[in-house]
Amino acid sequence: MNRTFTLADLEALIDRCGSDPHDWPRGTADSVNALVARDDHARRLLETARALDADLGAIAAPAATDAALVGRVLQTVRERQRGDMTSLATLFTPVRMAAFAGAAVGCIALGATLGLVIDQTATQSYSQGEEVALLVLGVGEDGTGFGEGDSL
Amino acid sequence: MAASIDAVAGPLNRQSHPTTHVDTNAIEDGDAMLLARIGRGDERALAELVQRHGGRIRSLALRFTGSAADAEDIVQDTFWSVWRKAGRWDARGVKVLTWIYRIALNRCIDLDRRRKVRRAVGLDTVDDPVEPAPGAEHRAVVRDELKAVTADVKALPARQRAAILLASTGDVATTEIAARLGVSEGAAEQLLVRARRTLRQKKMERDAVGDGDRAR
Numbered sequence: 001m002n003r004t005f006t007l008a009d010l011e012a013l014i015d016r017c018g019s020d021p022h023d024w025p026r027g028t029a030d031s032v033n034a035l036v037a038r039d040d041h042a043r044r045l046l047e048t049a050r051a052l053d054a055d056l057g058a059i060a061a062p063a064a065t066d067a068a069l070v071g072r073v074l075q076t077v078r079e080r081q082r083g084d085m086t087s088l089a090t091l092f093t094p095v096r097m098a099a100f101a102g103a104a105v106g107c108i109a110l111g112a113t114l115g116l117v118i119d120q121t122a123t124q125s126y127s128q129g130e131e132v133a134l135l136v137l138g139v140g141e142d143g144t145g146f147g148e149g150d151s152l
Numbered sequence: 153m154a155a156s157i158d159a160v161a162g163p164l165n166r167q168s169h170p171t172t173h174v175d176t177n178a179i180e181d182g183d184a185m186l187l188a189r190i191g192r193g194d195e196r197a198l199a200e201l202v203q204r205h206g207g208r209i210r211s212l213a214l215r216f217t218g219s220a221a222d223a224e225d226i227v228q229d230t231f232w233s234v235w236r237k238a239g240r241w242d243a244r245g246v247k248v249l250t251w252i253y254r255i256a257l258n259r260c261i262d263l264d265r266r267r268k269v270r271r272a273v274g275l276d277t278v279d280d281p282v283e284p285a286p287g288a289e290h291r292a293v294v295r296d297e298l299k300a301v302t303a304d305v306k307a308l309p310a311r312q313r314a315a316i317l318l319a320s321t322g323d324v325a326t327t328e329i330a331a332r333l334g335v336s337e338g339a340a341e342q343l344l345v346r347a348r349r350t351l352r353q354k355k356m357e358r359d360a361v362g363d364g365d366r367a368r
Contacts, residue, residue, distance in 0.1 A: 014352070015345045018319070049348075052355050053320070055301040059215055060320035062208035069210060069227065070202045074195060076228040077235050 005031035007042050019049035113137050183248035191239035202231055205249060208321070209256045215317050216260045218306050226263065230256040246331065253332040257314050264310045304354045308347055311335075315343035316351070 010032060013024060021029045035042045116133060183204070189197035209230055213223035233255050241251070305313055311333060318329045330340035 011349075015348045016341065018348065045352075048355055048359065049352060051297075052301065052348075052351055055298055056305070056316065056320035056351075057322060058298060059302055059305065060211070060317045062211045062321055065203050065205070065207035065210075069206045070199050072224070073202045073206065073228060073231045074199055077195070077198065077232055080232055 005035050007035070007039060007045065010035060010042050010045060014045070014049045019046060019053045109137070180247050180249070187234075187238050187241055187248050190235060191241065198231065198235055201234065201252075205252055206231070209252065212253075212314075212317055212321075213256060213260055215302070215305065216257075216310075216313055217263060218302070222263060226256055226259045229259050250328065250331045253318075254334055257333060260314060261310045300358060301351065301355070304351050308350060312343045312347040312350070315340055316347035319344055 005028075013028060013032070017023045017025075021032070024032075032042075032046070036046055112133070116130065116137070183201065186197045186201045186204075190201065206227060210223050210227045213226040214220060217223055217226070230252060234252060241248075305316065308316065314333060315329055318324055318332060319326075324332075326340050326344065327337055329344070330337045333340060333343075335343070
């Protein structure tokens, strides 16, 4: 026995497939026709769904591409590509390279100092070479900087 | 009196169902060839791809964001991504247009998320609804209704909005909508069901208010 198509069925159908009978499952249109013929609510529901779909169709209608859009996209691509290359070039300017080199030397000096200080606190005895290094770096035997008049 | 479906609401809205036959395979083949050329740095191929699909991407972004400036940014970003990634693009059963749509929709959804955050912290104001599609200007009532529906669409959650806008172009099946959104077919169907239900309810509320005003 066929179940009668109800208003709730129509609502579910419209929510799932829209209001266009071409998008409905085969055979559904007859059931909808019968319902719409006997039920004003169903008729209004279908009218509303149709009107809404028409509005959505108008809103979402794709526009043609104008030549200006193509031009703007190409211009953007060229600018961003140039920007990428420029940022790479500016990364390696002589001033930046010198700054990087200076920072690297500073890091090495700091590392050597810390290494010597830690070594000094651990053993408190130096070879002659280490003492010269400490003097050059300005670190006293107690691990602090040399004061005025300090000497080896 | 028995009323047929067509008698209820007149002829189908053919605007969303163009009868002209479109050979999607030929378009896809053409897109794939263009993408290969773009991957080799061919600007003319990019221009042709934008010519083919730029308009529809821009329309979608415009309806999604409600802002011409944002839509323009999304189109630029989308094709910049296409330009950069074309050389590494691997089809794996995904159409070029589906991929382009996915890039654009991700941009749309990201922008929407950022907008919400900015609004939440008071850095952004709510946009005015976008003007309705050209061709409807001469009818004030139609324009008002289109404005209202446009505002309703804009109030939908981002993914529902994207799904209903894709579905309303009329030439895409739920499978393709799912692919463009990067979700399962079932999830896409659910997004459409929720979007349609919300929009229909809002329209019925508006109609009821309109009927009440006319009765007074």
